[in-house]
Amino acid sequence: MKLSVPTRISLRVVALAYLLVLLVTPLVIILWRSFERGLGTFVDYISTPAAISAFNLSILIVAIVVPVNVVFGVITAIALVRGNFPGRTLIQGVVDLPFAVSPVVVGVSLIMLWGVNGWFGGIENLGFKVIFGLPGMVIATIFVTLPFVVSEVSPVLHEIGDDQEQAAATLGATKWQTFWRITLPAIRWGLTYGIVLTVARALGEFGAVIMVSSALPGISQTLTLLVHGRYINDHNTFGAYCAATLLMGIALVTLILMTLLERKRGTAK
Numbered sequence: 001m002k003l004s005v006p007t008r009i010s011l012r013v014v015a016l017a018y019l020l021v022l023l024v025t026p027l028v029i030i031l032w033r034s035f036e037r038g039l040g041t042f043v044d045y046i047s048t049p050a051a052i053s054a055f056n057l058s059i060l061i062v063a064i065v066v067p068v069n070v071v072f073g074v075i076t077a078i079a080l081v082r083g084n085f086p087g088r089t090l091i092q093g094v095v096d097l098p099f100a101v102s103p104v105v106v107g108v109s110l111i112m113l114w115g116v117n118g119w120f121g122g123i124e125n126l127g128f129k130v131i132f133g134l135p136g137m138v139i140a141t142i143f144v145t146l147p148f149v150v151s152e153v154s155p156v157l158h159e160i161g162d163d164q165e166q167a168a169a170t171l172g173a174t175k176w177q178t179f180w181r182i183t184l185p186a187i188r189w190g191l192t193y194g195i196v197l198t199v200a201r202a203l204g205e206f207g208a209v210i211m212v213s214s215a216l217p218g219i220s221q222t223l224t225l226l227v228h229g230r231y232i233n234d235h236n237t238f239g240a241y242c243a244a245t246l247l248m249g250i251a252l253v254t255l256i257l258m259t260l261l262e263r264k265r266g267t268a269k
Contacts, residue, residue, distance in 0.1 A: 027248070034245040037238065045242035050217035054226040055246070060134075061222065062202045065141045069198050073149025074191065078183070080150070081157040095151075098144050106143050107211020110136060114212075133220060136212035144208050145198045152194035153187050160186045193261050200254040203247065223247045 034042055045051065079085075080092055098106070112118050114130035123130065130136045164186075168178040184191075206224040213220045215229055223243060231240035 030241055030244055030248065033238065033241040042242050042245070045239050046246045050221065051226060051243060051246070053218040054221050054223045054243070057134075057220070058203055058222045058224075061138055061141055062199055064138050065145055065202050066195055066198055068142055069145055069149050070191070070195060073146070073194065074153055074187070077150045077153040077157060081154050082162060095147050098146050103140075103144055103205065103207030103209075104211060106208040107140055110140055110208075110212050114139075131212050132214040137209050137220065137222070140208035140212050141202050141205050144205055145201045148197040148201065149191065149194035152190045152197065156187045156190035157183075189261065193258065196254060196258050196261060200251060200258075203250055203254070223250075 076091065076095060080088060080095075111131055114120050114123070114136060116124060116131075118131075120130075128135070130139070164182050165178050168182050169175075173181070204224060205222075206228070209222060210225060210228065213222070213225060215221050215225045217226070217229065221229060223246065227240050227243045227247065230236040230243060
């Protein structure tokens with residue numbers, strides 16, 4: 001159906017107004033509040049020991065979560081697309097579960113499993129602390145970021161089919177050679193896009209992480225928890241805005257990477 005010119009203009013105005021109210025205005029307020037005391041003061045607030053520690057911890061969690069999700073995400077995607085086995089539908093449901101479950105529920109579930117009185121709580125007697133430590137935060141982040149690599153790689157595997165893989169096997173290539181020389185180059189853009197989405201989700205995760213973290217500055221406080229701690233606990237509104245701007249800057253870089261990769265993926269097709 002072809003829309004009239006006034007209708008198209010009206011729809012564009014409504015869409016722009018919607019984006020302005022829900023996206024642009026909050027970002028402008030955050031930036032204004034962050035830099036209202038000057039760039040030097042902003043730098044001082046994002047370079048405190050607590051802020052540096054939160055940044056380092058966030059990057060450490062990303063550095064652990066991304067390789068784990070890449071390995072298991074690619075394996076799971078290949079198994080779901082190429083395999084035909086009992087329980088395949090169940091595995092697909094588990095992969096999609098983080099999209100349906102609240103992150104807070106994930107955190108509570110981890111406490112029930114790994115807490116002192118949880119099913120596996122006895123592991124703390126061996127000196128390995130999961131809840132309120134880095135392991136719990138990593139596990140929570142892995143769970144909420146689980147679907148991204150799988151959801152980006154699976155459609156690519158469907159699209160390319162398995163003809164080249166079967167031809168390589170016929171010529172005597174091993175499974176590893178087939179994966180390394182045939183499958184991986186074919187899925188590289190989908191995999192890279194899934195990695196970027198995983199990084200973005202891991203950096204911005206709050207609900208699941210706050211449930212399994214002590215949120216102590218310099219110990220187990222990520223950037224998102226730093227924003228929460230400064231705003232709620234310390235009543236340091238300006239410091240919270242500065243930390244939010246730092247996090248927003250990282251998210252902006254991630255968004256730019258996503259856009260560039262999407263264009264490259266479209267060109268590659």
